[in-house]
Amino acid sequence: MTEDRPVSLPKNRIFSGAQPSGSMHLGNYLGAFRNWAKLQDDYECIYCVVDLHAITVWQDPQELIRQTREAAAAYIASGVDPKRSVLFNQSQVAAHGELAWVFNCVARIGWLNRMTQFKDKAGKNREKASAGLFVYPNLMAADILAYKASHVPVGEDQKQHLELTRDIAMKFNNDYGREVFPLVEPVIQKEGARIMSLRDGSKKMSKSDPSDASRLNLTDDADSIARKIRKAKTDPHPLPDSVADLAERPEANNLLGIYAALSDQSLEKTLAEFGGTDFAPFKKALVDLAVAKLSPITQEMSRLMNDPAEIDAILSEGADRAAALALPVMEEVRETVGFLGRRAR
Template sequence: RRQSWDYRVGPHSMASTPSRLVVLSLLCAGLFLVCLTLQSPMIASSSRGTQVIRRLVRPMIPAMMPRSSPIGSRGGPRAFCDAVGSKDKPERRKRVLSGVQPTGTIHLGNYLGAIKQWVDNQDKYENFFCVVDLHAITVPHVPKELKESIIKTAGLYIACGIDPSKSKIFVQSHVSAHAELTWLLNCATPLNWLERMIQFKEKARKQGDSVSVALLDYPVLMASDILLYQADLVPVGEDQRQHLELTRDIARRFNDQYCKGNQAKKLRGTSRPVFKEPEALMAKGAARIMSLDDGTNKMSKSAPSDLSRINLLDTADQIREKIKKCKTDSIKGIEYDNPDRPEATNLLNIYSQATGAPVEDLLNEVESKSWGEFKPLVADALVEQLKPIREKYNEVTKDPEILAGVLEDGAAAANEVASTTHLWAKEAMGFIPPGKVRETLVAPTKKKEKVA
């Protein structure tokens, strides 16, 4: 006959059977010890440990619970067991890698098209932002100016709002794995893939016979930058999409060649791919900022005339002078998206980005104005927008220790991630990792002994 378990004194109560009390006491003590064990970080963080504890706890609890609290009811034993180790783990944030070349100075187009997006997404992603100085030497440069530009670019990252406590800021050449991985990827990249790059063709046409091998290899270095950090997302504009697709192709080709099959498993102990294929992170709501002296060309650091761009460190007077002298037309009124009036469209985009107001609203306000009336509005809005950046930059660069500390910490964090990926790539290709020479020499000997 099935006896009921309750806490009343009677013929079928626990109190009437001393042996049951002993068993129950032991079970309670055991459960208490289990609960204490769950406080251990090692156990709590281990899914395997959690499963073991669940298997131990489940059989104990029914004997200690009244029949009125069936297993599986809300708050009953199953709820307790399922709660063991079920603490939600924070979801891993996607990783972003991006950078700007330290050639010239960062201008309005760089800020609105890239850096402002980095700042806005800081809390959303895990970020690595580098000053890509290795890319800067793919074209002729002045060494002294390069040094100054590296510091200036890093300082402007912070001045624009990148928080070193949220994002890693570092100099590309301070992480040697960038250059080393580039060579490994070169050996896995067909030449014709690089020759069809549109940017290479355009720049090679301008440079003529002086074009360097490095300019051809630029996309492989860019692929190395991205793949080293296992980046999930890469902020790119339309002009960089082809390079990102090449990065994905290189990653796929490397993984196919070196990370599949039994041979790969013997070398690395796994046949999992070394590289992650990144996705493009397209800027939302960011207008393309064009040159001030030609509304059909993008604002560029390499343009010969400084009047063609608004530099982030330009003074208020310089900004007003550049806007005043920027190219316009003789047509009365301001229009937007008229292919025959690209300069009007460009200035409206700049005005919209500087004020934060939609173009449509601004157009209603200024469409009847002359250029002489409209340009001062744009200049004043830009002066107000860039003033905090100039002030923050002066503050950051006043004390060398601030910037030096940020770059050193950033390089250390970047090296930690990059060196791991670099090692995986070398192992996949058959290189002997440092410190594993003896292990490599001993392994064949052991195999021969086993065969014998």
Template sequence: MQSRQRVFSGIQPSGNLTIGNYLGALKNWVAIQDDYENYFCVVDLHVLTVPQDPKVLRQKIREAAAIYFASGIDPEKSVVFRQSRVSEHAELAWLLNCIAKVGELSRMTQFKDKAQKGGADSASGGLFDYPVLQAADVLLYNAHLVPVGEDQRQHLELMRTLARRFNNLYGETFVVPEIFVPKSGARVMALDDPTSKMSKSSSAPGSYVAILDDPDTVRRKIRRAKTDSGSEITASPDKPAITNLLDVYAAATGRPVSEIEARYEGKGYGDFKKDLGEVVVETLAPIRERALELLDDPKELDDLLESGAERARKVARPTLRYAWTRMGLD
């Protein structure tokens, strides 16, 4: 019998996972392992909404999985798996497609933003349909809670709409999930543009610190990070660059921003960024080391992922079959 609430979350294996992914998501996943029943997925099907180099994608999937485990996600406490290895995700997505409305999907801001860049007529059907697969990911496990950033809030609302609609049409089947706001977590902005969120898919390597960056690269990126006019190391709306760096320092060390501000009172940006570089190196070094060990041992990584997929299937398969029955497909 399920005694704890379920959490489902995942990260796309595209680009290079960053310190933003760690401080904003992975660190929090590790922290909640004893309090919730967790399903953490490498959402590799979602990546296919735009063309991928197969060789690069294979490597990025492995990197993402290795970083999950290296960050401290315990396969004994949490279920970690690849989305594409549990076919029920795609099957449930089709069932949900049949109750989703074109108008609803057309209003998704993320699709409109991405399609606008390349032209809506050339956007893939997968990109348009992305939120339905995302809904299937969560509803398949009857997850109660979904940690999401602001950019995904609209998708979660659609997910809730689809769960309620299915339940109204066919009888109570799915849990209607709620947004999960962790007690702590940083929204890390780009090092070269503090008005934009740090992106693992950015074409500008200097805009992010990748979890697998070597220590010298980390120090260099922090040293070159954009700062504001003036020299005071204080967090304020008119100093977005230094505020971002203070938030990274605070999230990495667990210290309040006010304490860090006091420590650097009267000091310059150079001293602060030098110390921040060491803080970030110290935070990421053990994760990088363990991830590289796992990447050098393909069998261990594959075994961990396959074990997680087996556990995921044991929950996903009955949920899908129940949905079949409700719809008359049994």
């Protein structure tokens, strides 16, 4: 057992990331990217395009490269500033994979068996799922703890993974008798954090949905945004007057929630503005608002995607900064575990 010593922690360091698989969409923007930009005012922020996570299911290599650049462009267009924050893609920093292996040896199979996201993604083909998909939460823990992040912005569907990260940190510290890792805290964004499908208000808006009409992609032009909102599923009744009336009306709840989030106002205020009206005039107002808010993002993403060298340079510089932050953490981990390192000559 190694000698105990105080843990060295940044007090306000954020880590977060998104997979570069499928199109970045409104749910990503309202649930994550926009909030990441705001967090830059109060935290030291590390934002990652998690391409190692993406290959837990098969990806076309050339498409993965394109989607990695698109994800980075979406972050930047949404307000993430590569000069204020560290922005990189995961596979460029070896610490993620190395620490994930250590955590594979710390986490228990029983813990991973309880992960609901694996059950959802593997479905009935559990035995055919990749081992990477099964140990995905250990890599997520490594992403966070390689930088000793103090906070992680998470949606409700990621809270279980964050709890596992805390369990892994606690077990590592207990096993080796040294407080190496912090117990990271969640930053849960409530407003606009869960955007549902435009075709089914009971399902989350998802890049994996086979119907492109189910989501507003951040690359959609104004005509596509208008068409998708006009065709969004509704019910035959006028818009409700109160939040209580939304419980049994998922499509109305979703569209009103999107309007409230895009306009930075409460759902109650949105209901006061549109309650009792038909969907048609409300959808027109939503189209105007969505186009006004999303068009600048689409345009900036297009500019960046037309200059891949700029994106690659940003990610490379960010990877150098991330690797420098992870280096002392990994040196501490190697010493703690008992890995023999190279001696200076």
